[in-house]
Amino acid sequence: MSVTINQPKNKKQQLLDTALALFVNQGIYATSTASIAKTAGVATGTLFHHFPSKDALVLELYKNIKQEFALQIAPFELDATQLEQQAKVIWQQAIDWALANAEQQQFCLLVMQYQPLSANTKAQIFADEFGFLKEIMLFGQQHQLIANYPIELMLESAHGQFLTSSQFFINNTELAQDAKYREAAFNLFWQSFTR
Amino acid sequence: MSVTINQPKNKKQQLLDTALALFVNQGIYATSTASIAKTAGVATGTLFHHFPSKDALVLELYKNIKQEFALQIAPFELDATQLEQQAKVIWQQAIDWALANAEQQQFCLLVMQYQPLSANTKAQIFADEFGFLKEIMLFGQQHQLIANYPIELMLESAHGQFLTSSQFFINNTELAQDAKYREAAFNLFWQSFTR
DNA sequence: GTCTATAGTGAGATAGAC
DNA sequence: GTCTATCTCACTATAGAC
Known part of the structure; x- marks a missing residue:
């Protein structure tokens, strides 16, 4: 032993x-x-x-972080009668993770524009991370709870909203615990998708 | 002569x-x-x-592009009875500019994460560009046409939505003239801010 | 697995003639 | 204003001892 x-x-x-x-x-x-x-x-x-190289280090770091994040924001059984509430829990968990792991979050932003890692590589990792998000959206559309826009556009939009809000709170940590701001951030996100 | x-x-x-x-x-x-x-x-x-340096070149390029963009998306007299329609015109102009100037748009994205240009420098240029956007939002809030969330958060959100949508269309040019996608992109943006 | 030393490359920037 | 030639330096990656 x-x-x-x-x-x-x-x-x-x-x-x-x-x-x-x-x-x-x-x-x-x-x-x-x-x-x-x-x-x-x-x-x-x-x-x-x-x-083997600097970029291999960057890639491994990126994979580790994305994997950690995905674990934190684990999905669960979807319930058509409470979809907004469920979305809110996931959203707040995601923001909480970004706040507790600000360096990780900002690194992901850097990697997005880091061209030595190919777009394909990044897209693959992104698909892994956001697979469950697509499920939620399709579920919401099937139950007519969210708008029927093209799914790829909605996914990109959701990702963008998350990046924007998490960056805002990381740059204004004093507002991150202000319920008014927290509520507003979720509403800005969720309202987008309402029918 | x-x-x-x-x-x-x-x-x-x-x-x-x-x-x-x-x-x-x-x-x-x-x-x-x-x-x-x-x-x-x-x-x-x-x-x-x-x-004088490589970064001076980067900065001048960035300033020129932002200035050009601001000229294209010039604001006008705001009308409380037609705010959504006016917002839509501005949004579509902005997307059109990004599509017609995809290199410029992508360069701006690169500069956002280019750390040798200080955050202050970029924030200053951003404020110039988006000054009119703040006016529109305050106007909309005063006339109770859009939600009363904190203005800085809404500005960031609007900027994020624009970046997301324009990137989506640049990466999927065949969809950029599809009215369904164009409408959806604007609705995703505008719905965020409704009360 | 870890170290020291260094090879080899390519970068930003300058000097000075024209 | 424009050029050629070059300086200087920092970087990634390797070699080989321990």
Whole structure:
């Protein structure tokens, strides 16, 4: 029975954590692999032992974050008599996650415009994350609870609204616990889709 | 009376045009000043004669584009009896501009996440561009035509919706002339703000 | 797995002739 | 204003010892 007590976890995780912080503060391009390694208290050779390239590190970080987020916002049985209420719970969970993981959220925004990761790669990860969202929307349309607009457009719109609202609260943390703002953000989202 | 007939305009404009195309295709960081100069058929020394630095070029390009856009979406006398119709005209003009100037639109998206330009600089330019939008919203609230949510949140939301929709149409040009999609995009936007 | 040292590349920017 | 030539530097990635 081997019990590993690594205060600084393994160096790989240290590198991922450090990279996240630096990427968000300086941008991905502006953050050198050397600075990631140095800040993490690790040699550059070690970084390239764990990740074949800088972009591989970026991609792994991105996948990890998206996966964590998806777990947090897990869907459940849909109920046509309470769809708005259910949507509200998911929305508030998503905003809460973004607030509690502001660095992760901002990194995702950076990755969206980071061209070395192909659009296909990102679209695939996005589809995984938002698969359940599509289910909810189709369900709502079938029960005539939300508008019958093209589903791809509605998905994009919903994603955009989430990014906008979460960014707003991250940039104005003092308003994030203000019920008035929280309610307004959800209503701006939900009203879009009403018939 | 001096009439200057410069086929390739002046070299400065050539550099700006070339930079825009390269930035959108490869990203801002991934585009070297050397490649901009070469593609524009100009020497690197000439580039740095017109722009003190790469970021100065980026900034000037950004300012020019935002100014052009603002001119296109010029506001007019607001009419409380026709606010939705007026909003629709502005929205469709904005989407049309984005479609006719897809490179410009995508460049603005890149700049949003380009950290060498300070957030303040960008916020200032944004405020100029969207000043009239705030007027419209306040007007709508005063006449109880749109919801009474906090104005900063509504502005961010409106901006996000515009970015989302214009990106969607740029990525799916065949749908941009489909009235069903066009109507849906505006409704998704406008419904947000209804009371 | 981790380190030190460094190879190799390409970037932004400048000098100075024309 | 425009050019050629070049400086200087920082970056990604590798080699090879431990």
